[in-house]
Amino acid sequence: MKRRNFVKKAGVGAVSTVLLSDIVYRNLLPKxxxxxxxxxxxxxxxxxxxxxMVLLNDKPWNMEARAHLLNDDVTPNKFMFIRNNGIIxxxxxxxxxxxxxxxxxxxxxKTYSLADLKSKFKHYTYQLTLECGGNGRSEFDPPAKGxxxxxxxxxxxxxxxxRLKDVLExxxxxxxxxxxxxxxxxxxxxxxxxxxxISRGMPIAKAMQDETILAFAMNGEDIPLTHGYPLRLVAGxxxxxxxxxxxxxxxxxxxxxxxxxxxxxxxxVPCETVAPGxxxxxxxxxxxxxxxxxxxxxYPKSGAIINEGKSLKIRGHAWAGELEVSEMEYSIDFGxxxxxxxxxxxxxRLAWQHFGGEINFPKKGYYEIWARATDTNGNKQPMVLxxxxxxxxxxxxxxxxxxxxx
Amino acid sequence: xxxxxxxxxxxxxxxxxxxxxxxxxxxxGVGVWYFIGPEESEEEIEEISEIDPNRVxxxxxxxxxxxxxxxxxxxxxNCTTCHSSKLIIQNRxxxxxxxxTIRWMQETQGLWDLGDNQKIIVDYLTTNxxxxxxxxxxxxxxxxxxxxxx
Numbered sequence: 125m126k127r128r129n130f131v132k133k134a135g136v137g138a139v140s141t142v143l144l145s146d147i148v149y150r151n152l153l154p155k156x157x158x159x160x161x162x163x164x165x166x167x168x169x170x171x172x173x174x175x176x177m178v179l180l181n182d183k184p185w186n187m188e189a190r191a192h193l194l195n196d197d198v199t200p201n202k203f204m205f206i207r208n209n210g211i212i213x214x215x216x217x218x219x220x221x222x223x224x225x226x227x228x229x230x231x232x233x234k235t236y237s238l239a240d241l242k243s244k245f246k247h248y249t250y251q252l253t254l255e256c257g258g259n260g261r262s263e264f265d266p267p268a269k270g271x272x273x274x275x276x277x278x279x280x281x282x283x284x285x286x287r288l289k290d291v292l293e294x295x296x297x298x299x300x301x302x303x304x305x306x307x308x309x310x311x312x313x314x315x316x317x318x319x320x321x322i323s324r325g326m327p328i329a330k331a332m333q334d335e336t337i338l339a340f341a342m343n344g345e346d347i348p349l350t351h352g353y354p355l356r357l358v359a360g361x362x363x364x365x366x367x368x369x370x371x372x373x374x375x376x377x378x379x380x381x382x383x384x385x386x387x388x389x390x391x392x393v394p395c396e397t398v399a400p401g402x403x404x405x406x407x408x409x410x411x412x413x414x415x416x417x418x419x420x421x422x423y424p425k426s427g428a429i430i431n432e433g434k435s436l437k438i439r440g441h442a443w444a445g446e447l448e449v450s451e452m453e454y455s456i457d458f459g460x461x462x463x464x465x466x467x468x469x470x471x472x473r474l475a476w477q478h479f480g481g482e483i484n485f486p487k488k489g490y491y492e493i494w495a496r497a498t499d500t501n502g503n504k505q506p507m508v509l510x511x512x513x514x515x516x517x518x519x520x521x522x523x524x525x526x527x528x529x530x
Numbered sequence: 531x532x533x534x535x536x537x538x539x540x541x542x543x544x545x546x547x548x549x550x551x552x553x554x555x556x557x558x559g560v561g562v563w564y565f566i567g568p569e570e571s572e573e574e575i576e577e578i579s580e581i582d583p584n585r586v587x588x589x590x591x592x593x594x595x596x597x598x599x600x601x602x603x604x605x606x607x608n609c610t611t612c613h614s615s616k617l618i619i620q621n622r623x624x625x626x627x628x629x630x631t632i633r634w635m636q637e638t639q640g641l642w643d644l645g646d647n648q649k650i651i652v653d654y655l656t657t658n659x660x661x662x663x664x665x666x667x668x669x670x671x672x673x674x675x676x677x678x679x680x
Contacts, residue, residue, distance in 0.1 A: 314639060
């Protein structure tokens with residue numbers, strides 16, 4: 125594996141670099157052809173991801189975890205899903221990076237350097253659950269277009285930064301402010317500089333929460349490039365698309381932000397439930413806010429074969445958007461009966477919670493372990509798909525793993 | 531020699547010999563690596579010959595992973611310029627949905643008018659990547675069984 129990459133990078137890469145620098149040789153290249161090293165960079169190496177991660181898309185980069193990879197309490201970078209809408213910014217210069225705060229409802233437009241943000245405001249560290257709104261999309265029928273996420277577009281890393289509310293108070297916002305919209309340095313796939321790949325946001329109330337931060341570190345280090353280096357807006361519990369990466373602007377709006385992917389069917393679901401496949405008009409769609417209650421069994425990996433008479437340790441995480449998980453249950457008989465399993469309190473609000481315990485099987489056979497979390501409002505995860513929606517968001521059907529007792 | 535490699539200058543014949551020498555040296559290096567390294571050698575030849583942009587293997591267009599069939603070239607030319615073929619392969623839609631997706635790409639993503647190619651492309655997609663019925667929940671599949679030591 126190592127050697128192949130050497131050939132790929134040092135061999136073809138360096139050769140083509142040299143070739144491309146000489147016009148004589150450049151003319152020999154077929155039109156529209158780019159050398160292997162440019163065509164197929166290894167995303168696992170490039171983004172320091174575990175090779176067991178699953179690549180869904182390479183233009184833009186999108187990659188998800190598998191359930192058993194998410195066993196850590198705090199998700200390390202190597203197991204963190206990537207969801208990009210555009211091209212990762214090129215030539216990031218931290219010394220000149222600026223965050224501009226503007227909009228109809230800002231008192232005075234103001235610009236901060238990274239150093240300003242770090243020195244002027246108090247730092248906070250939180251573990252925050254970020255789940256892609258489309259996590260679980262692959263299960264919808266009729267299918268919803270987009271990246272076909274299965275269960276792995278969720279993470280809970282430790283983010284460090286300054287509170288957005290502290291910054292907004294420093295800037296000064298008008299009474300008519302209703303929403304903030306973010307802007308990032310990523311590049312639209314068409315490379316049209318007039319277009320933003322994504323520019324979403326949140327109501328002022330969410331922006332003012334203690335845990336909504338402008339982060340400059342993840343898991344104690346600089347944020348990895350693909351996760352928003354050098355500055356990311358992080359708003360846990362909401363679709364991860366609210367947590368704008370490569371943050372260089374925030375607009376304080378006097379109306380709901382109308383940036384890219386705020387309208388149409390993007391990150392919106394029918395305000396009233398519809399039958400699968402039904403057409404829904406734009407005006408009948410509502411923006412997703414808090415993510416629903418959900419859980420994942422992260423140990424053991426699905427497919428375990430165990431001996432009869434042995435108990436099995438299971439563990440995993442549960443989260444509930446803005447809320448907390450109040451109860452965790454599992455079933456080994458396809459939902460006929462449910463048993464409680466211990467779930468810990470979150471380390472801070474909006475962090476996922478860990479559950480675990482030992483379970484026993486009555487006799488030999490094929491089993492599925494189903495996990496079901498309940499939030500503080502009493503909502504439980506459904507066993508089958510929840511309400512269909514055009515873009516396949518919010519699938520929080522219970523997670524299942526297969527076990528054989530022999 | 532290192533100077534030639536590190537400061538390539540466009541259109542300059544001054545650097546041509548150093549460049550040629552560098553290429554030669556690198557290829558020698560690759561060759562030596564290839565001979566002294568263990569196994570995997572066939573895979574490397576494979577890897578390098580994958581540069582052929584039109585290669586088809588077992589009915590699959592190698593570079594994009596798309597099924598070789600009528601309309602493939604139109605799909606490659608019009609779709610994969612902006613997004614990955616992986617996005618096409620993982621999505622299953624009917625004719626109407628593909629057409630509305632194309633419309634969406636034209637309205638918001640800068641896709642050009644496809645003209646006669648639109649029907650060719652949509653036919654290719656619906657034929658080669660047909661809709662799958664999943665129901666309200668599929669059975670667990672592709673389970674990788676393993677013995678768990680307890």
